[in-house]
Amino acid sequence: MATIVGKYEKRTPQTGRCCPFILVPVSFFLVEVFGFFYLQSVSDRTCWPLAFGGLWAALLGGILRLPSRRVSRGLFGVLFAVSVVYSVGQSGYYQLFSEMMWISEFRYASEGSDYLDVLLSYPVSWFLWIAGLLAMGILILWKYPRFKRPVLPRVIWAAVGAAAAVGAVMLPQQVFENDRSIQFAKSDYGRMQSAEAAYENMFNAHRLYQVCGLFQTMAKDIYANNIFPLTQEYIMEQEENQKQIETYFEEDDTSLPQSKKNAMTGLLEGKNVVLVLMESMDDWMIGDHTPTLCRLMEEGINFTNFYTPPYGGIRTFNTEFCINTGSFLSSQGGYAFDYVTNEYNQSLASLLRQQGYSAKVFHYNDPSFYSRDVFSEALGYEEYVCYADYLTEYTEKHQKDLLYDDLLLFKNPGLRQEFFREGKTLNFVITRSAHLSYKYNEVLSHWGLKKYPEYRGMTGNEETDCALLKARLVDDLFQWLLMELEDEGRLQDTVIIGVTDHYTYGYKNETALLELSGVGEKLLLEKTPCFIWSADLQPVQVEKTLNTSDLLPTVLNLMGLEAEYDYIGRDAFDPDYPGYAIFADGSWITGNVAWDAGKRKLLYLKEDAPKVTPEFRIEMNRLTEEFTGINNLILETDYYKFGTEE
Secondary structure, eight states: OHHHHHHHHHHHHHHHHSOOTTHHHHHHHHHHHHHHHHSSOGGGOOSHHHHHHHHHHHHHHHHHTSSOHHHHHHHHHHHHHHHHHHHHHHHHHHHHHSOOOOGGGGGGGGGGGGGGGGGGGSOHHHHHHHHHHHHHHHHHHHTOOOOOSOHHHHHHHHHHHHHHHHHHHHHHHHHHHHHHHHHHHSTTSOGGGSHHHHHHHOOOHHHHHHHHHHHHHHHHHHIIIIIGGGSHHHHHHHHHHHHHHHHHHHHOGGGSGGGGOOTTTTTTTTOEEEEEEETTOOGGGOSTTOHHHHHHHHHSEEETTEEOOOOSSOHHHHHHHHHHHSSOOOTTOOOGGGGTTSOOTTSHHHHHHHTTOEEEEEESSOTTGGGHHHHHHHTTOSEEEEGGGGOTTSOHHHHHHHHTOTTHHHHSHHHHHHHTOSSSEEEEEEOOTTOSOOOTTSHHHHHHHHHOGGGTTSSSOHHHHHHHHHHHHHHHHHHHHHHHHHHTTOGGGEEEEEEESSOOTTOOOHHHHHHHHTOSSGGGGGBOOEEEEETTOOOEEEOSOEEGGGHHHHHHHHTTOOOOOOOSSOOTTOTTOOOOEEOTTSOEEETTEEEETTTTEEEESSTTOOOOOHHHHHHHHHHHHHHHHHHHHHHHTTHHHHSOOO
């Protein structure tokens, strides 16, 4: 007995040094507070996430007080680490893109590791918060509370946790009621803009967060995108979704490219196609530094109001996917690679190969990046051609230097032979030159400055200097492309399509970027260059508002391909198509008016633009909800495998 007492006496001082249990739920709440400051703009902050954060902190506290100290400590370590990683990843992504990811999209994080230097532009306070959270978590683990009098405290905390769980289930209804009062005041607000639609349909991760905070967003994401798809109910739901898509297209027969033949139909029939995805090539970068691109836009079809809305969590691959298939990635989450087994018979490569074309993808990056080797084949291409595979005779250092040069496509004999193979061809080229970041010491900028040293200090702004330098490098590619096509005798028989994946989001001075782009709102930065050029085309300037999904139906019309498939986008030259750009968060742009769903703000793009009616806004909000929903279902249900025309 004395020994036992002695041991107890030795433990008593240590027990006093342990932290109080209340710090456990407080630590989780501080994770939510961290998100509150870095996952919302100052002008658009809502306090609902803090309310849900408090409930989840209490719920997790109740759960962690039930088991033994050892189990509770281990469980806390796991849950706290996951919540911190989730909040840091989301807030870091939001500061760059003003969007959030679904959990499945975190798998792409490693593929952005080459651009970690953008973290240098993040606020110091963000890093201090992260350091503080980590320090608190370590401290709690080190001084984890000892559980005395196990029965009563556990009962109390179990009751607190149960009450918090009920609150987390019931509180969304209060959010919906509060939101309905806003909708009542603004009758043209639209269902898709509502908190209830964001919560139930999960059409956008950031909008969902604004309704219910970090922890509840994560929980709903885990269930909806990882657990529910394993149930029989999900299979039945998919069958209903197929019928919903079919009904949508039956009511809108203009979704078929051949349904509205026009003066542009078949103008490019039978030509070779060079489709160039111009990485980060923003509209403000087109000008004196890009004479070749200016020429192609002036001589060809120039889409002056073309928008590349972000869907999913990976902007480049979203546009890459859409220009090939006619649909955006799902805005409801899901790892893009999960859909590699879908049928893409409606894709550009698949349709052209049915006409006897050969189709290949050309890019500098490793085939595993975005799983492009597998996805290229799924989209109908014969091969993903990686530049690095053609540099085996060079040293590793020389290989890296060469890979900075998009002109390697024509300078390397092996690559050039692949590009100018026999027969009709579709060549999809993904450039690298204009990619972030825009610093003199960034590897690609550093390499470019060796070629064009005059860009250093040219404008007095480092970011602008580097962006214009990289635009010059992209222009060099098109200059060489024209020369090589002419040397091969293929210039007259080739159509060149240039499209950008996204605006220069890597340009960190947003105020300066807005000024360079000539716009006053961040939503309008999404306008990017897009053109179609062929030697025998008459110059055409299309001012209609268009979006990425419109490009494929437009190209099919120009090439006279009568595809049997329905598309979410429309032919740009369809006289009955007014033209619009629809965004995953509920924003839209059409004509001279836009709706910014994040700011809940109507924007007039011209001072003399006529005022829109409430009825028009109601219709556009309805169209936005329908467009986004059907686009998501097309991918989720593998529509082009089961829902094609007979």
